Amino acid sequence: MESPSQQAMRGALANLGPMLPLLTELGELFAAAGHELALVGGPVRDAFLGRTSPDFDFTTSARPEQIEAILRPWAETTWDVGRAYGTIGALRGNTTFEVTTYRADAYDRVTRKPVVAFGDNLHDDLHRRDFTVNAMALRLPELTFVDPYDGYDALQKRRLRTPAPPEVSFGDDPLRMMRAARFAAQLGFDLAADAAEAMQAMAGSIEIVSAERVRDELSKLLLAPWPRRGLGLLVDSGLADHVLPELPALQLEIDEHHRHKDVYEHTLTVVEQAIELEGPPGSDPAQVPGPDLILRLAALLHDVGKPATRRFERGGGVSFHHHEIVGAKLTRARLRSLRYDKETVSAVSRLVELHLRFHGYGDGQWTDSAVRRYVTDAGDLLPRLHRLTRADSTTRNQRKARRLAATYDELEVRIEHLLAAEELGKVRPELDGTEIGELLGIPPGPLVGRAYKFLLGLRLDEGVVGPEVARERLLAWWAEQPESRP
Incomplete structure (x- = not known):
């Protein structure tokens, strides 16, 4: 046998x-x-x-x-x-x-x-x-x-043990501590007690490892089936203090929307919920086929601006005004320090900056102009922004959760209608740069760019007005510019 x-x-x-x-x-x-x-x-x-x-x-x-x-x-x-x-x-x-x-x-x-x-x-x-x-x-x-x-x-x-004593193994190669977190996320394994103790004692040695190697392990961790396990290990061991300090900093903050949990726990939940909203591998880009590194990084970093913006209000409340703007700057700096490519840095920081925009929608009072701007500002990131916004709702109040979901459903329907009617994904002013230059009698350069931006705003605010109206409005705008005077 x-x-x-x-x-x-x-x-x-x-x-x-x-x-x-x-x-x-x-x-x-x-x-x-x-x-x-x-x-x-x-x-x-x-x-x-x-x-x-x-x-x-x-x-x-x-x-x-x-x-x-x-x-x-x-x-x-x-x-x-x-x-x-x-x-x-x-x-x-x-x-x-x-x-x-x-x-x-x-x-x-x-x-x-x-x-x-x-x-x-x-x-x-x-x-x-x-x-x-x-x-x-x-x-x-x-x-x-x-x-x-x-x-x-x-x-x-389901244990991660080292062949040599862990202090020897991690001392030889500190990147193995990052790999421990990555394997916890990939395999769903736990770290042996002696290895966990060694990681806590030796976390600072990760700083001798190149940013590129740390970045690669972090990316693999986030793209794994159970990133929450790996992220938790990074924080509990102290490694995150050296490679991603913005994450453990969230443990001290109380989220004003979800007071039953701190922002750190909220963030891990948002990561999990964002993953659930990814499309199947190989699906249409509009479905955000998983695993999607940009969406997962944005979910991980979306609230990193809260520690710097926390304010205690009268009556015991807590506010984090403009944390999305501060968070976008912190995200950009952190991802650059980890040597992520420019496209990833730009996309993730933009999603962090936009992740609260939906909350201005209220009960659906946005004008078509506001919806156009939402779509245009998101650009190609719109499918990811949809998922990040939905994942950001972690309230246990089922009534509130249903209301938020229904409101976002309504916004997505409005976006689809406007996309179909106006091709917002390709929105352009009704006059191009050449036509602007000829009409105003100015050469290519910054002035044409300013005029183009004015017409783009007109297009977003009022929709299609027609070339003749666009010319009239542009001439009226130009008459108010100091450069138009002799």
Whole structure:
């Protein structure tokens, strides 16, 4: 009778089934050349979890030049992923392979860059990995399961443990603390108690890690199925104080709309609710197909302006006037410091700035002009703004929640009607820059831009008035400008 572990191994091999012939073939090639080869890390872990890994990582006794010599005639193409670190990449069919020489790195504890040292055995290579669930291997071609640090037990218990003592592991590479939060969000696992204690004690060492690496881990965390778990770990461990201090700062604030919870808890709930409103992967952009990093970042950061704008009012109330404006500035600064690209920084900060605009809608008193401006100001971000605004309602008052939802439903209907009638997504003034210049007798430049902006405001406020009326209104505007006088 098979033991539970044997049954699990059989299941893992079944999950690797379509790839086993290719894996075995590759293992035989390395064995024929006198080298060891093992499938390692995420692909092995995911096979036990019934998940599919997009890429396959291997470790080997062969050196980089030997790896390349073995792979080149077998693969469709090979490339140098990082020869200095012992990694050669290859493509066979639609599958990407990365093969790395056994490693036995040492770290200087000042920077995160290791002093690369190649190892000579699989066990030592596994010992230097981040967590025991990623320190399992499958020797090829014989398909022997190797688990010297009880990764399978940790997998069963849904625990993140380190192969080495956690203070050693995190001291060698502080980015592993960010990875712990990311894996908590991706896998739904808990962090072992000793690792949690080490993270709290060593959180400050994350500052030696480059902003780009921190950014990548934060993005993966947010795009995972359970980002709330990872964000909570960042805050509880103290890591967020160094990489995203705006988040723990929200714990001290009481949200004036939702006094049953602080703004931090409200924010985590908004993130979850925004995710629920994403469309299925691959759906139309208007559905905001998930996982959507811009929407999730906006949900995470939408209230970061509250600590700086909190005011205690007479009678015991609390206000956060203009926190959306302050929050947009803080968001822009934080995302830039994390080296996010300009497009992401612009989109997320704009959503933070606009997230309260709907609350001026009241009971539907907005004019068509106000609706036009709402749509135009949001631009391509409108589908995300719809979802962020709806996700921002976390009230437990069901009556209030239904009223807010119904009011936003009404606004969306009005937007759809105006979009259909006026093509607001392509709204332009009724005169273009050339026509403006000819009518006013001015060359291209800032004055034409000001006139164009005036006509755009006219278009938004009054809708389509016709070219003749637009010319009359523009001439009247121009007559009031100091530049029009001799």
